[in-house]
Amino acid sequence: MIHIPITHLISISTLMFFIGIYGFITRKNLFTILMSTELVLNAGALNFVAFNKYFYPDNLQGHFFALFIISVAAAEAALAIAIIIAIYRNFKNIDAEKINEMKY
Amino acid sequence: MNQVVFYFLSAVILVFSLLTVTSSRILRAAVYLLFVLIATAGIYFLLGYNFLAGVQLTLYAGGIIVLIIFAIMLTGSAGEKLERPSLNKFLLAILISLIGTVTSLILFFAYHSFPVIGNEIPATVKMVGASLINPGDNGYVLPFELISVLLLAAIVGAIVIAKKATR
Amino acid sequence: MVMSSENLVIYFISGIVLVGAGILVSHFFAPSSENLQKSETFECGIPTRGTSWFQFKVGYYLFAILFLIFEVEVVFLFPWAVVMKESGTSAFIEIFIFLFILGGGLLYAWKKNALRWE
Numbered sequence: 001m002i003h004i005p006i007t008h009l010i011s012i013s014t015l016m017f018f019i020g021i022y023g024f025i026t027r028k029n030l031f032t033i034l035m036s037t038e039l040v041l042n043a044g045a046l047n048f049v050a051f052n053k054y055f056y057p058d059n060l061q062g063h064f065f066a067l068f069i070i071s072v073a074a075a076e077a078a079l080a081i082a083i084i085i086a087i088y089r090n091f092k093n094i095d096a097e098k099i100n101e102m103k104y
Numbered sequence: 105m106n107q108v109v110f111y112f113l114s115a116v117i118l119v120f121s122l123l124t125v126t127s128s129r130i131l132r133a134a135v136y137l138l139f140v141l142i143a144t145a146g147i148y149f150l151l152g153y154n155f156l157a158g159v160q161l162t163l164y165a166g167g168i169i170v171l172i173i174f175a176i177m178l179t180g181s182a183g184e185k186l187e188r189p190s191l192n193k194f195l196l197a198i199l200i201s202l203i204g205t206v207t208s209l210i211l212f213f214a215y216h217s218f219p220v221i222g223n224e225i226p227a228t229v230k231m232v233g234a235s236l237i238n239p240g241d242n243g244y245v246l247p248f249e250l251i252s253v254l255l256l257a258a259i260v261g262a263i264v265i266a267k268k269a270t271r
Numbered sequence: 272m273v274m275s276s277e278n279l280v281i282y283f284i285s286g287i288v289l290v291g292a293g294i295l296v297s298h299f300f301a302p303s304s305e306n307l308q309k310s311e312t313f314e315c316g317i318p319t320r321g322t323s324w325f326q327f328k329v330g331y332y333l334f335a336i337l338f339l340i341f342e343v344e345v346v347f348l349f350p351w352a353v354v355m356k357e358s359g360t361s362a363f364i365e366i367f368i369f370l371f372i373l374g375g376g377l378l379y380a381w382k383k384n385a386l387r388w389e
Contacts, residue, residue: 004110007213009147012114014208016121016140018201023125025197026189031130031176035137038168039121042144053151058222060235063153064244067232070163071251074343075258077168078336081175082262085332088179109276150276159346167339174335233350237362245365251347252372255340259376262336263385 009050017043030084030094037080038073045069110150116143128186130176138169153227333385344373 020039027033045066052062088094120139127133141164148157189197225231239245351366380386 004107004150008110008114010212011209012117012147014205014212015118018205019118019121019125021204022197022201025200026193027125027186028189029130029181029186031172031179031181032125032133032186034172035124035133038137038164039124039140042141042164046144046147049148049151049153049156053153054220055218056221057224059225059242060227060232061242063156063227063232064235064247066153066156067159068247068251070159071343071347072254074163074168074339075254077171078258078339079261079265081171081332082265082336085175085178086265086268094179094181105280106276109280146279149279155350163343163346167342171332171335171339175332178332229350229353233352233354234358236347236350237354237358237365239361239365248347249365249368249372251343252369255343256372256376259337259340259373260379262333262340263380263383266333266336266385267383 006050006054009054010047013043013046013050016046028096030087030096033096034077034080034084038077041069041073041076106150110147113143113146113150116140117147128188130181130184130186131173134169134173134176137172138165141165141169155227155229155232337380337385340376341373344369 017040020036020043023036023039024033027036048062048065048069050062052060052065056062084094087099091099093099117140120136120143124133124136124140127136141160145157145160145165148154148160235242236244236248347369348366351362355362355366
């Protein structure tokens with residue numbers, strides 16, 4: 001076991017999570033919102049891995065949870081980018097606040 | 105040595121995640137996010153989860169970030185400057201993030217002495233593979249198959265959205 | 272197995288040093304001449320217009336998305352391949368179901384002409 005207290009790992013992932021939340025609220029461009037979501041997902045995965053390593057080292061549950069989080073993030077990024085590009089083609093911009101028109 | 109590397113990686117994660125959400129150039133924000141993800145892979149290496157770190161590097165750093173940068177290039181928004189958030193929104197976001205951070209950290213520092221269960225097992229690729237196809241206890245064959253359904257849904261969804269936008 | 276971080280540090284530093292040394296050496300030894308014509312995108316032909324933040328044709332992104340999704344598939348094939356010999360038939364059936372479902376996705380993409388370069 002490496003000699004790093006788990007509280008430090010959890011502090012890092014908590015700070016990364018809430019920096020992601022901050023970006024999610026303040027950003028307007030759809031791509032930067034997507035990047036903030038990736039930060040949040042990454043913080044979640046890091047948290048799972050830390051708990052797995054320090055409290056339940058006899059199995060790999062957190063490890064697999066992080067693995068599936070990464071795959072879900074890949075699928076999510078693929079769909080989000082497909083949607084963003086479809087929006088860009090229809091509206092010619094990707095600003096979340098200027099896209100306020102629905103199909104009618 | 106491990107401590108030095110860990111705190112270096114933590115500093116990289118914190119600085120570059122802050123830059124990701126505050127940078128006014130969209131392409132730079134994407135590259136800063138890349139550094140955050142690589143530093144996270146470094147922490148996985150330190151914890152001994154080598155396969156997970158490799159997946160983080162190939163899928164996150166090599167796949168998702170490249171896709172995001174590619175899409176930024178496609179929409180021609182790479183050179184644009186992002187506008188600053190309005191003061192109200194800025195204060196609201198700071199408030200929410202601070203409340204969340206302080207609450208979680210207080211809760212965690214108050215209750216961080218959980219019991220440690222069992223002996224450590226190594227997370228080699230062999231171990232990961234054996235668990236991945238094991239239908240019994242500590243096996244993950246059902247999530248493994250479900251991931252393929254999720255990916256199928258993502259393929260179909262992406263194609264439908266893309267084809268609809270062309271017409 | 273905890274990877275010793277000395278290796279990581281050595282790897283990191285040697286990566287930086289190798290790349291940095293290459294750039295430095297070429298910076299000191301290469302002859303340099305700067306002029307306006309040289310910094311243009313094309314050195315001959317009509318003068319270039321606009322910035323070099325060139326917008327690519329939208330529509331190529333579908334290939335990038337399909338690439339990402341099949342990359343996830345390959346990442347999951349890797350640990351399976353390591354234990355294939357020991358696990359025998361059950362592992363084979365499981366991976367067959369996995370590949371069958373994703374093969375359906377590939378077939379769909381093919382059928383919808385998403386793989387055609389136009």
